[in-house]
Amino acid sequence: MAGPGTPSMKDVAARAGVSLGTVSNVLNKPDRVSVQTRDRVRAAIEQLGFVRNETARQLRSGHSRTLAYVALDSGNPFFTDVAEGVQDAAEAAGLAVFLCNSREDGGRQDFYLDMLEQQRVEGILITPTDNATDRLDRVRGRGIPVVVVDRDAGPDFCSVTVDDVAGGELAATHLLEAGHRKIAYIGGPLTIGQAADRLTGARKAVAAVPGAELIVLETAALNVAEGRRAGERLAGLPGSRRPTAAFCANDLLALGLLQRMVRLGLDVPGDLAIVGYDDIEFAGAAAVPLTSVSQPRHLLGRTAAELLLDEAAGSGDGHEHRQVVFSPELVVRASTALRATL
Amino acid sequence: MAGPGTPSMKDVAARAGVSLGTVSNVLNKPDRVSVQTRDRVRAAIEQLGFVRNETARQLRSGHSRTLAYVALDSGNPFFTDVAEGVQDAAEAAGLAVFLCNSREDGGRQDFYLDMLEQQRVEGILITPTDNATDRLDRVRGRGIPVVVVDRDAGPDFCSVTVDDVAGGELAATHLLEAGHRKIAYIGGPLTIGQAADRLTGARKAVAAVPGAELIVLETAALNVAEGRRAGERLAGLPGSRRPTAAFCANDLLALGLLQRMVRLGLDVPGDLAIVGYDDIEFAGAAAVPLTSVSQPRHLLGRTAAELLLDEAAGSGDGHEHRQVVFSPELVVRASTALRATL
DNA sequence: CCGGCGCGTTGGAACGTTTCAAACCGTGGT
DNA sequence: ACCACGGTTTGAAACGTTCCAACGCGCCGG
Numbered sequence: 250m251a252g253p254g255t256p257s258m259k260d261v262a263a264r265a266g267v268s269l270g271t272v273s274n275v276l277n278k279p280d281r282v283s284v285q286t287r288d289r290v291r292a293a294i295e296q297l298g299f300v301r302n303e304t305a306r307q308l309r310s311g312h313s314r315t316l317a318y319v320a321l322d323s324g325n326p327f328f329t330d331v332a333e334g335v336q337d338a339a340e341a342a343g344l345a346v347f348l349c350n351s352r353e354d355g356g357r358q359d360f361y362l363d364m365l366e367q368q369r370v371e372g373i374l375i376t377p378t379d380n381a382t383d384r385l386d387r388v389r390g391r392g393i394p395v396v397v398v399d400r401d402a403g404p405d406f407c408s409v410t411v412d413d414v415a416g417g418e419l420a421a422t423h424l425l426e427a428g429h430r431k432i433a434y435i436g437g438p439l440t441i442g443q444a445a446d447r448l449t450g451a452r453k454a455v456a457a458v459p460g461a462e463l464i465v466l467e468t469a470a471l472n473v474a475e476g477r478r479a480g481e482r483l484a485g486l487p488g489s490r491r492p493t494a495a496f497c498a499n500d501l502l503a504l505g506l507l508q509r510m511v512r513l514g515l516d517v518p519g520d521l522a523i524v525g526y527d528d529i530e531f532a533g534a535a536a537v538p539l540t541s542v543s544q545p546r547h548l549l550g551r552t553a554a555e556l557l558l559d560e561a562a563g564s565g566d567g568h569e570h571r572q573v574v575f576s577p578e579l580v581v582r583a584s585t586a587l588r589a590t591l
Numbered sequence: 592m593a594g595p596g597t598p599s600m601k602d603v604a605a606r607a608g609v610s611l612g613t614v615s616n617v618l619n620k621p622d623r624v625s626v627q628t629r630d631r632v633r634a635a636i637e638q639l640g641f642v643r644n645e646t647a648r649q650l651r652s653g654h655s656r657t658l659a660y661v662a663l664d665s666g667n668p669f670f671t672d673v674a675e676g677v678q679d680a681a682e683a684a685g686l687a688v689f690l691c692n693s694r695e696d697g698g699r700q701d702f703y704l705d706m707l708e709q710q711r712v713e714g715i716l717i718t719p720t721d722n723a724t725d726r727l728d729r730v731r732g733r734g735i736p737v738v739v740v741d742r743d744a745g746p747d748f749c750s751v752t753v754d755d756v757a758g759g760e761l762a763a764t765h766l767l768e769a770g771h772r773k774i775a776y777i778g779g780p781l782t783i784g785q786a787a788d789r790l791t792g793a794r795k796a797v798a799a800v801p802g803a804e805l806i807v808l809e810t811a812a813l814n815v816a817e818g819r820r821a822g823e824r825l826a827g828l829p830g831s832r833r834p835t836a837a838f839c840a841n842d843l844l845a846l847g848l849l850q851r852m853v854r855l856g857l858d859v860p861g862d863l864a865i866v867g868y869d870d871i872e873f874a875g876a877a878a879v880p881l882t883s884v885s886q887p888r889h890l891l892g893r894t895a896a897e898l899l900l901d902e903a904a905g906s907g908d909g910h911e912h913r914q915v916v917f918s919p920e921l922v923v924r925a926s927t928a929l930r931a932t933l
Numbered sequence: 934c935c936g937g938c939g940c941g942t943t944g945g946a947a948c949g950t951t952t953c954a955a956a957c958c959g960t961g962g963t
Numbered sequence: 964a965c966c967a968c969g970g971t972t973t974g975a976a977a978c979g980t981t982c983c984a985a986c987g988c989g990c991c992g993g
Contacts, residue, residue, distance in 0.1 A: 305650050323665070332665065360682070601979075612945090643980085650978090
């Protein structure tokens with residue numbers, strides 16, 4: 250047990266009877282090395298169990314071959330899918346990914362940003378908590394490319410989003426076409442861009458149909474509990490004012506709402522049709538499978554990572570910040586089935 | 592724009608008119624530096640916007656202040672909760688966390704392990720895909736502590752698990768106490784330790800009650816689709832052979848089963864009581880809230896990280912590998928409510 | 934007046950790579 | 964015999980830190 254901790258290139262060089270530089274060449278430009286030497290070095294590497302020290306590589310080369318995704322809430326399947334897309338793109342480019350989870354906490358987000366700056370990551374993908382653009386500006390000021398995911402951050406940042414107004418329109422139009430005229434929008438707080446945009450889209454669609462009405466129930470958060478509460482509020486309305494359909498800003502709300510409706514003995518979609526948003530895995534698994542607006546989550550992540558790589562590569566040269574906007578899609582399931590088709 | 596990319600300690604030293612070593616001392620042992628010097632250096636740091644280069648620190652100090660959690664499937668909320676626990680513990684210790692997702696793919700797992708070795712992480716937490724103990728042995732042979740999460744890996748590894756046999760017993764006992772005598776176990780493939788252990792527990796409980804019977808329906812996977820399929824199989828049984836209760840190895844199965852039951856017009860728990868496993872968030876949000884066996888996920892992650900830190904600290908000295916086993920808890924909800932209490 | 938002590942500070946080696954100019958060596962042309 | 968040449972190999976500098984031995988210096992006790 251007298252050997253050193255982990256073997257370094259120096260040890261490999263010694264064992265193979267060549268110089269340090271040659272070992273490096275075998276690793277990085279194998280074609281510059283004669284075939285015999287190469288084999289000898291490779292054998293030495295094998296025998297010693299040598300593993301490259303990425304840390305030292307980074308220090309010397311200046312490239313960290315690492316990027317990071319700071320998600321808002323890993324508990325939400327939406328973000329884990331985005332993260333998967335990011336990782337796929339990164340993997341393809343031979344990069345490692347730091348996955349961080351701010352849990353909607355600005356303090357934690359700052360903690361991670363600090364850490365990532367210190368780690369000298371090549372770039373940061375982030376779904377920021379608040380309008381943290383000043384903080385992000387500072388990060389970028391230090392030379393780290395930043396791409397904003399699922400949020401718009403103005404023309405100074407690359408960003409990848411899904412058109413939430415179009416999504417809201419899609420959902421509301423679907424309900425209108427099914428004949429509903431009194432529709433509830435459930436979501437909030439409306440200070441959240443997504444919630445507001447989806448409402449805007451729904452309003453637009455409803456305004457286009459004479460006699461149609463949109464009732465807004467603002468919630469305090471986008472979770473299951475709030476969905477349940479909204480269900481109670483709806484059930485409490487007198488029959489004449491009660492909507493026949495609900496569009497929820499998010500599947501969690503929709504699931505909570507659905508649960509409460511079923512519990513109260515109401516029929517979905519008979520008494521209330523429901524459209525959710527995000528099309529999380531459990532939307533299709535619900536008692537009454539949820540109609541939902543689906544976002545290309547995987548693609549979102551992958552594209553964001555690709556934009557980042559592009560920005561990192563063309564850093565300095567005229568890199569144009571791009572705002573990529575994807576279109577959502579409606580996935581129709583039983584929760585909005587026409588009575589006739591049942 | 593003649594300045595160098597990012598300022599280093601050398602720049603700080605120059606600006607503050609002190610030596611490099613002093614800057615280092617201000618950063619690492621501030622009490623060894625006189626108050627005036629300290630302030631001067633701090634001012635310089637502020638003005639230059641200096642950010643520590645963690646990469647260089649690691650290289651020199653030999654400590655990476657980073658650990659990794661290689662999860663099996665980030666899409667499963669179980670693992671994201673565990674990951675959160677890991678991150679909390681790591682954060683408390685001032686460590687960064689690489690979150691990786693093998694997606695049950697041995698190849699990807701190996702890719703990440705290679706990467707992590709190269710990154711010289713302090714330690715690795717992993718829920719391995721197969722019996723990858725030889726691979727893990729190799730990793731540890733390189734001096735990297737490994738803690739296995741949610742899997743048993745024998746006495747040579749630290750591990751943190753939840754007692755699945757006890758969990759199965761808990762679930763089955765609950766159903767037996769509710770008066771059920773014909774109970775289905777739904778789960779598989781039984782080559783998966785968890786699925787097998789939970790079955791063992793259920794068998795044990797059922798064996799203790801005369802006249803009780805356990806029917807095993809092995810599934811090909813632990814997901815919603817398989818749950819649905821199991822639902823069809825159950826519904827297809829002649830009334831006399833049809834169980835009155837089902838214990839699913841996992842909530843996804845249970846949700847699929849529940850969905851199919853509701854769809855077929857059967858009542859839960861009236862026609863079939865259902866117990867799931869994992870108590871994921873959506874268990875409580877289901878149409879009929881699911882009774883489920885809950886595991887201390889957050890604690891699992893936190894404890895695993897703490898074990899890892901311990902192993903990393905006491906490396907070399909007599910570190911005892913510990914196998915921590917937590918106890919599951921039954922969370923009773925409507926899916927197993929007694930008829931009387933409805 | 935000198936030796937020793939302690940506090941602050943300094944300079945330089947070391948960590949494990951990459952990179953690049955220079956050295957080496959066998960060959961073929963003149 | 965000499966030189967230029969291409970393909971290999973070498974040696975040393977550099978990346979940004981941490982760590983440590985050594986240093987300067989004011990002060991106290993003798």
